[in-house]
Amino acid sequence: MKLLSRLPEYDGGRLTFSARLSRLGVRLRDPEWRKYGMTLMLGKMLGLAILLLGILAFSLWLKSGHAYADPTPATPAVTQPATTQAAVPATPAPLTGTDIINPLNTVWTLIAAFLVFGMQVGFTMLEAGFCRSRETVNVLVECVFDTCLCGFLYYAWGYAFMFGAGNGFIGWHDPTANADGSFTSWFFLAGVKATSTYAATGVPVLAHWLFQFAFADCASTICSGTMIGRTAFWGDILYSVCVSGFIYPILGHWCWGPDGFLYTMGTPSTDGTWRFLSGMGMNFHDFAGSTVVHSIGGWIALAGGIWLGPRLGRKFKRDGGGPMLPHDLTIAVCGGLLLWFGWYGFNPGSTLSAMDYGGIGRVAANTTLAACTAGMAAVFVMYFRVGKWDAGSITNGFLAGLVAITCPCYWVSPAGACALGAIAGVIVIFAADLLEHLRIDDPVGAWPVHGVCGIWGTLSLGLFASGEYAAAGSSNTGIPAIDASNPALTGLFYGGGITVLKAQIIGSLIICGSTFVVAMTMFGVLNALKLLRISHDGELEGMDLHEHGISAYPEYVISALAAPHGMPRDTVNYTPPVLASEKVAGVVLK
């Protein structure tokens, strides 16, 4: 303090930059301060050195990852023909099959990936529209944060868990063996070579990664829909890490991983390894993710809704209330339509093959038809009940149809798609009623749409599979032929018996059950740590102001931010106004 008091500028800690500089000058002349300064500098240098060492170690580690991935550096003659070509202008080698097929399939997969990523816009708009304006900013930030987080986690280990080979429950390495018989680890995608393709699809691993990241992101965003308006942001971050880092990739591996136990179930293994229900003769089918993406998302959402409890002041129908009103139906319905558009990447893109042109055409048509009938069914059910053409019901209705058609889209006929879509449209209304009856607050209806209709879609394959399309799904070289080695998938209504239905029930039950149990545990722990729900006062103030410091429509409140701020009143040439009453009294206000 003695030193500081020498400075006239000192006013209790708030100093201008120039004052700080002159203070530094004073201090440097004092041996005691110099000693302190040296100690501080030493500490900072130590920190810097540790940081630099960390960066060095990280880059070395990255390099070693590549060395592991590419144990025998390719000889220049094989990979780099440019120099030889320049010297000898020979006629280019004729294009072989994969030269055309793989790029074509890759472009198709990437277009689909971009469309599926566009569904994030739809989800964000739908959720923002269906919530109250006081929690809109929270929805926006949460959805974007989920996307960023999911992208990184899916790169770090999610993709390896899900699409890597390993055992029936979790994966970690490239399914294709290296030349020396070893397997490349896929964590941080470190071992992916320029020519790596995903299994037999011929699509590059990184393109497949992008496509699957967009899917993972959908699953993680679906959960946030139910939890709008009361989840603390730290709770949101932590549960998102669990969902996109662990629950979705690991459970997804069971159905879609190259050796997932639901994917390989039903047939005895050839190499003596364990197979789930090896005598059943049918494996679990989920073409684009009614179960993997939507049921997982929906059931996590339900667990979140149960642990969080309703938003403050939410009264349920049986208590004489009803859902809290949405704040912008234009945004919500347009968001729903954008989701529909994105679904054209979600379902047809899941062929991962443009060569199966019959498949992508059929899938796209089925997707459309299911959405059409589902939307109509939902709005008519609501009309017959309340006499109004309800905007929220038709939106959630067609979304329910899209969720339902996601699993069976490849194996049903257009008529089947219409039927199963219409049923989904009815189911979603009654599922929402059930939620209301159970006093669970779901602002956007994520569980009725994704959780329940995800199950319905999965089961509907067992009923509506038309017996015309290959059970193994699409092929990367053309429309797959049906023969003894690749039989068609036939459901109950087309005379195929209950084999497919049984497999679907088992798969759906296992995935939804495991998801729900794990999610209940996860949210229970977060709740016990008091990280899950926002404080009472914070919720009264509104999520937006409390967590994000701004309202969604700041111009609509009488706001200082809207005015040109940073303009102080001219104090020199300012004379305060003299009011009439003051003139009479002869007093001028200073």
Added chain:
Amino acid sequence: MKMIVAIIRPERLEAVQEALAKHEICLMTASDVRGCGRQRGFKENFRGSEGVIRLLSKVKLEIAVNENFVQPAIKSIIEAAQSGKIGDGKIFVLPLEECYRIRTGETGSVAIGP
């Protein structure tokens, strides 16, 4: 005849309406207003810059009542709108000179209604 002007927390509107309805006071005008008292508004942040908004969202109720309804109305508003924290609002009671019902042309305490 009195005009009761009550400024309350937005989330208490329903509770206040219910409490008033118990005393058969159902006619009122409600508006969304911004104002400030000792709560002194809130701060908004946008890209790291901070702006103070010195006004808070409140609901303003204007209720015209006959003399014998004044005390019940005030009592029920206070009971329903009180949270005990700063920002609960205020009630102003003003004299009301005259009142006309446009549909019938009635005046005075009849026009104020039930």
